[in-house]
Amino acid sequence: MQAATIRAATGADQTTVLMLAERLAEFELPPGRQREQLIELDARLLRDWFAEQPEGGRLLVAERDAAVVGFALLSRRVDQIDGERLMHLQALAVAAECAGHGIGRQLIAACEDISRDVGVSVLTLNAFSNNGGARRLYQHLGFDEELISYRKRL
Amino acid sequence: MGDEVIYRATSTEDLDAVLMLAERTVERDLPVGLDRNHLLTLAQRELRECIERPREGRHLLVAEFDGEVVGFALLLQRLDVFQGTTVVHLHGLAVAEVFSGRGIGSRLIAEGEALARREGATEMTLNVFSDNSRARRLYSHLGFGEELVKYRKPI
Numbered sequence: 374m375q376a377a378t379i380r381a382a383t384g385a386d387q388t389t390v391l392m393l394a395e396r397l398a399e400f401e402l403p404p405g406r407q408r409e410q411l412i413e414l415d416a417r418l419l420r421d422w423f424a425e426q427p428e429g430g431r432l433l434v435a436e437r438d439a440a441v442v443g444f445a446l447l448s449r450r451v452d453q454i455d456g457e458r459l460m461h462l463q464a465l466a467v468a469a470e471c472a473g474h475g476i477g478r479q480l481i482a483a484c485e486d487i488s489r490d491v492g493v494s495v496l497t498l499n500a501f502s503n504n505g506g507a508r509r510l511y512q513h514l515g516f517d518e519e520l521i522s523y524r525k526r527l
Numbered sequence: 528m529g530d531e532v533i534y535r536a537t538s539t540e541d542l543d544a545v546l547m548l549a550e551r552t553v554e555r556d557l558p559v560g561l562d563r564n565h566l567l568t569l570a571q572r573e574l575r576e577c578i579e580r581p582r583e584g585r586h587l588l589v590a591e592f593d594g595e596v597v598g599f600a601l602l603l604q605r606l607d608v609f610q611g612t613t614v615v616h617l618h619g620l621a622v623a624e625v626f627s628g629r630g631i632g633s634r635l636i637a638e639g640e641a642l643a644r645r646e647g648a649t650e651m652t653l654n655v656f657s658d659n660s661r662a663r664r665l666y667s668h669l670g671f672g673e674e675l676v677k678y679r680k681p682i
Binding site: 403404405406407410411414454455457485488489493494495496497498499500501502503508511514515516517518519520521522523524525526527 | 558559560561562565566569608609610614640643644648649650651652653654655656657663666669670671672673674675676677678679680681682
């Protein structure tokens with residue numbers, strides 16, 4: 374399988390990245406969650422990034438045959454519990470036709486490199502509980518489950 | 528025991544008992560990298576704040592038996608990140624060890640739910656450490672569904 378090239382996103386990638394972002398809601402959503410709301414939330418994060426390109430935040434894209442086929446959005450955070458500095462992978466998406474080609478893995482490896490480069494030693498991310506495919510990938514790549522969020526309709 | 532457990536909002540007289548009970552929240556094995564004393568200090572600071580400076584959208588319920596505080600539930604009003612709706616978040620829950628297994632935690636949560644409904648919230652949320660299987664069983668049993676999993680990798 375041909376590896377993708379990972380590079381920093383530029384303004385010219387915005388349209389493709391926003392289109393790819395719809396992939397983020399392509400799994401069986403938890404009860405009560407609307408696909409449009411999820412897509413809109415991710416799209417807003419990405420539009421904000423393109424508008425402001427915040428310091429410490431990074432948007433990476435994976436390119437293959439001159440086409441952007443995936444992206445990863447990273448932001449700097451401070452752990453809510455102990456104040457430790459960490460990097461948080463806010464969003465990761467790969468084009469449907471490239472699923473299973475190891476591009477998500479390449480993007481995550483690049484995120485780890487960037488985190489190390491800025492002196493951060495922890496990478497965190499959230500996955501929806503019923504997004505089994507993503508969770509298997511994260512576990513396989515050495516991520517540990519730390520906290521589970523529960524929700525109940527009253 | 529003839530006396531019944533009473534469930535009520537906290538008052539300043541509960542402070543010492545509540546701060547002591549907070550130790551129950553850090554007694555179990557913690558995920559790697561978390562410092563017990565630090566967590567306890569944070570929890571106690573929040574509880575003290577809640578008792579000494581009552582504020583809208585922040586509630587501390589206590590369970591009292593025979594004049595002693597034997598459990599508490601700390602509830603915070605929040606906005607749902609996806610929908611912008613009001614939810615009540617169960618931020619802390621503890622029951623004294625000798626009273627564990629008697630349904631006091633479940634009842635505190637039920638009281639919290641009633642309070643949340645009165646405040647117009649349509650949902651209750653909570654977080655639990657992944658390896659706290661006992662608590663997770665309780666929450667599932669009480670009708671909570673898993674939604675998000677937070678992952679962490681040392682690099």
